Amino acid sequence: MTVVxxxxxQGRQTVQPxxxxALDRLDPTSRSIAYYHFGWTDLxxxxxxxxxxxxxPALALLSAEAAGAPPSVGLPGAVAVELVHNFSLLHDDLMDGDTERRHRPTVWSVRGAxxxxxxxxxxxxxAQEVLLDGDGPCAIAAARLLAEATNELIRGQVLDVAFERRNGVGLDECLDMAAGKTGxxxxxxxxxxxxxxxxxRATIDGLAGFGADLGLAFQLVDDVLGIWGEPAVTGKPVYSDLRARKKSLPVTYSITHGGAIGRELAAWLAAGExxxxxxxxHAAELVDQAGGRRWAxxxxxxxxxxxxxxxEDAEVGERVREELLSLARFIVTREA
Incomplete structure (x- = not known):
């Protein structure tokens, strides 16, 4: 845990400045709102x-090291992925109607949609501007990678919203949604x-595949915390995903594999009131009884x-590999 x-x-200290x-390039209003969202200022x-x-950002810096380069080579990528992540959080909070993030009011709830x-x-x-400030084909390739990932993120979010209006969602569909939205x-x-x-290419593909698996692991744990997480730690109300009737991964597994318990859960989700x-x-108990929490x-x-x-297949050096794996272990054992 100390390593991760x-x-x-180190990632925060390197990337935050x-x-x-980068945010100083924005207009004053957008910059002040972004500073508040990042947790750097109050209202x-x-x-x-x-x-x-x-x-x-930590992953981006480590991936440069995995390629034998100094972490600073990955800094534009670290900044860019964190900007895209926070773009998605700002929009997600609005779409989900969440009024609190990191124990503070969300931007839309205090400044408007x-x-x-x-x-x-x-x-x-x-994010794209930061990457394209670099010279040469590597900067362009990184910008393309991020643009493709953003398109996949949006595709996953579109599916997530669509699932809210559907009663029948399969587990494979839900995994595909999570692979886009988070992975x-x-x-x-x-x-x-x-x-x-x-x-x-073999190194890049191996790291990308690791990150995709990490993304699904992250979403699986996130979905468990979205039902059973401790509010004081997660910053969200207990049972928050069930309160929103979200068809999260443990819920979908329980419906599709839980037999009679799953059918009862599906009926509860489909209810209009x-x-x-x-x-x-009771719905949380049904998910637990149907094996959804344990499966996730x-x-x-x-x-x-x-x-x-x-x-291992990508032949990433032992020290960087262990740091990446320590980060992965932190993700699957976290409480927030």
């Missing part, structure tokens, strides 16, 4: 301490430093075992 915390801390420098612009886990949309758009555009950007994060370093607290608690956690570990094999 060091990697995340570069993100601030009045006063400095605060906060921010996310910086998993994606238009501000959240426009600030997110600004971050997305800025695509983590895959790009794990490969973009190597792309900027001009690494061989707003869920009450007793109903939400086991599947997260299976995905990480697959990711380890991809790193």
């Amino acid at each position: 915390l060091d990697s995340l801390q 570069a993100i601030r420098e 009045d612009g006063n400095p605060t301490s906060g921010g996310g886990k910086a998993i994606r 238009a501000s959240a949309i426009l600030t997110g758009d600004a971050l997305l555009s800025l 695509a950007l983590l895959s790009a994060s794990a490969a973009i430093g190597a792309v900027l370093a001009g690494a061989p 707003p869920p009450d607290e007793a109903g939400i608690r 956690l086991d599947e997260a570990h299976r995905r990480m075992a697959a990711g380890r094999r991809k790193l």
Whole structure:
């Protein structure tokens, strides 16, 4: 755990000044909203301490090292993936109606929907600008990688929204949605430093495959926390995903593999009336009884075992490989 915390801390310390420098290109209003969203200021612009886990920037820096380059080679990629990640968070909070993130009011809930949309758009555009500041084919290849990952992220989000209006969603469909919504950007994060370093295709593909598996593991754990996570740690209400009737991975598994329990859960999800607290608690019990929680956690570990094999096939050096795997273990055992 010490290794991964060091990697995340190093990633934050390296990337945050570069993100601030990039955000200084934005208009004053978008910049101030972005600073608040990142956790660097309060609503009045006063400095605060906060921010996310910086998993994606850490992956980008490590992927440059995996290609035999200094971490600084991956810095533009680290900044870009974190900007895209936060673009998606700004939009997700609005689409999901979430009023709190990281124990603070979300941007849309205090500044309005238009501000959240426009600030997110600004971050997305800025991510490409940061990458294309670099010279040569590696910068262009990195920008293309990120653009393709963003398209996949959006595709996954489109499916996620569509599933809310459908009663019958298969597990394979749900896994495909998660591969786009979460896996695509983590895959790009794990490969973009190597792309900027001009690494061989086998190294890039191995890192990208590791990141894709990591992304699914991340979403599986996230979905468990979305039902049973401790609010004081996650910053969200208990049973938040069930409250929103989300067809998350453990819920979908329970419906498709839980027999009579799964059918009862499906009927509860399909009901039109707003869920009450007793109903939400019972739905969580049904997911647990049908094996959804256990399957999701086991599947997260299976995905990480697959990711380890991809790193080994890519012949990533032992030190960087262990740092990447420590980061993966942190993800599948985290509580927020």
